[in-house]
Amino acid sequence: xxxxxxxxxxxxxxxxxxxxxxxxxxxxxxxxxxxxxxxxxxxxxxxxxxxxxxxxxxxxxxxxxxxxxxxxxxxxxxxxxxxxxxxxxxxxxxxxxxxxxxxxxxxxxxxxxxxxxxxxxxxxxxxxxxxxxxxxxxxxxxxxxxxxxxxxxxxxxxxxxxxxxxxxxxxxxxxxxxxxxxxxxxxxxxxxxxxxxxxxxxxxxxxxxxxxxxxxxxxxxxxxxxxxxxxxxxxxxxxxxxxxxxxxxxxxxxxxxx
Numbered sequence: 001x002x003x004x005x006x007x008x009x010x011x012x013x014x015x016x017x018x019x020x021x022x023x024x025x026x027x028x029x030x031x032x033x034x035x036x037x038x039x040x041x042x043x044x045x046x047x048x049x050x051x052x053x054x055x056x057x058x059x060x061x062x063x064x065x066x067x068x069x070x071x072x073x074x075x076x077x078x079x080x081x082x083x084x085x086x087x088x089x090x091x092x093x094x095x096x097x098x099x100x101x102x103x104x105x106x107x108x109x110x111x112x113x114x115x116x117x118x119x120x121x122x123x124x125x126x127x128x129x130x131x132x133x134x135x136x137x138x139x140x141x142x143x144x145x146x147x148x149x150x151x152x153x154x155x156x157x158x159x160x161x162x163x164x165x166x167x168x169x170x171x172x173x174x175x176x177x178x179x180x181x182x183x184x185x186x187x188x189x190x191x192x193x194x195x196x197x198x199x200x201x202x203x204x205x206x207x208x209x210x211x212x213x214x215x216x217x218x219x220x221x222x223x224x225x226x227x228x229x230x231x232x233x234x235x236x237x238x239x240x241x242x243x244x245x246x247x248x249x250x251x252x253x254x255x256x257x258x
Contacts, residue, residue, distance in 0.1 A: 008232040011036035014087035015235060016080070018070060018127055019097035021048035023197045024147065027224040028094050028231060033061035035232065040083045040090075042068040043097070070097045070123030071115070080130040089138050092235045093131045095124045095146045098165075100199075105160040113161050120165035125172060128187070132180055141184030145234045146173045148189040150250045166191075170246045177244030186243040188234050193250025196221040217252035 015032050019025035020041030026048075033039045033056045041049050041063065049065035056063035064086050068079035084090055098120045101112065128144050135142045151159060152166035169189065176187040194200065194216065203209040204221055213219060230247050233239050248254050 008236045008238070009036050010232075010235060012038075013091040013235065014038045014040065014083075014089060015092040015094060016040045016042060016083050016090050016127075016131060017094040017096060018042045018068065018123075020052060020065075021045040023199060024192075024195065024224055024227070025094070025096040026052055028096060028227075029063070030056060030061075031225070031228050031231070032094075032235070033063055034059070037092075037235070038062040038064075038087060040064045040066060040086060042066045042079050042083070044069050068127075070127060071118045073126055076123070076126045076130055080127070080134065084134050089140050090131055090134055091140065091142045093128060093142070093144045094231065094235075095127055095144060097123055097127075098147065098162075100159065100162045102158045103161075104158050108161060116161035117165050120162065121168050121172070124169055128176060132176070132183070132185055135185050136180075136183045139183075142186075143235050143239070144176065144185065144187045145231060146170075146187070146189040148173070148191040148246060150191050150193045150248055150254055152189075152191055152246070153248070153254060173246060174244045181243055186234070186239065188239070188242060188244065189246040190227060190230050190234070191246055191248045191250070192222060192227055193248070193253045194221050195227065196223055215253065215256050216250070217256055220251065222249065222251055 015037045017025050017029045020029045021043035029039045029041045041052050043049055046067050053063040053065050066079040066082045069075040146169055148170045149166040151163040152170040173187055173189040
């Protein structure tokens with residue numbers, strides 16, 4: 001039987017992770033630090049970030065924190081500048097911040113729509129641009145991974161704003177890849193399916209959630225660690241000839257029959 005162990009060594013790399021205070025961002029931060037990366041976690045909740053940093057350091061890893069609100073351009077500029085000052089350079093970005101409020105489109109206010117787009121799309125754009133500027137100025141190149149969703153490629157009830165933001169992020173990933181390839185900056189997207197996190201777990205314990213899982217060919221929720229292999233691949237030189245890709249990790253959901 002093949003082993004599921006991921007052995008990628010990221011020693012010496014500095015990776016910025018947004019949305020690092022909880023959920024997938026926290027998981028990615030811990031995982032990347034365990035593989036040798038110096039992780040700089042970014043989020044609004046400073047207390048949660050400080051606990052994350054303390055835990056990583058206690059386990060022998062390297063980590064720092066910067067406060068960042070991805071809906072605030074000044075906060076992004078300051079956060080990226082602080083991260084670069086801490087580490088000297090930023091080698092990778094996991095662009096993970098996002099929100100997914102469920103609401104019927106006709107019931108969603110313009111402000112609610114704008115908040116989703118500002119967080120999931122504009123925020124991801126602004127963070128990536130600021131990080132790319134540091135990579136271009138330092139002539140270091142690097143890897144950017146935007147966290148999209150299978151809803152970038154398919155539809156979901158009452159998630160129009162979220163799906164639209166993620167579809168646009170997938171296209172933006174390709175545009176970034178095209179423009180920044182000459183600077184040796186690779187930009188790819190990870191499109192997870194249903195992953196078990198504190199935010200999603202309660203829904204999948206309901207009758208509607210269990211019914212949704214029956215549409216997934218593997219008949220289970222994904223685990224955060226199911227995403228590790230793609231993140232490690234894209235952050236390492238093993239993917240040096242990959243850019244502009246959108247990689248689905250979804251238990252076969254996208255190929256399920258209608």
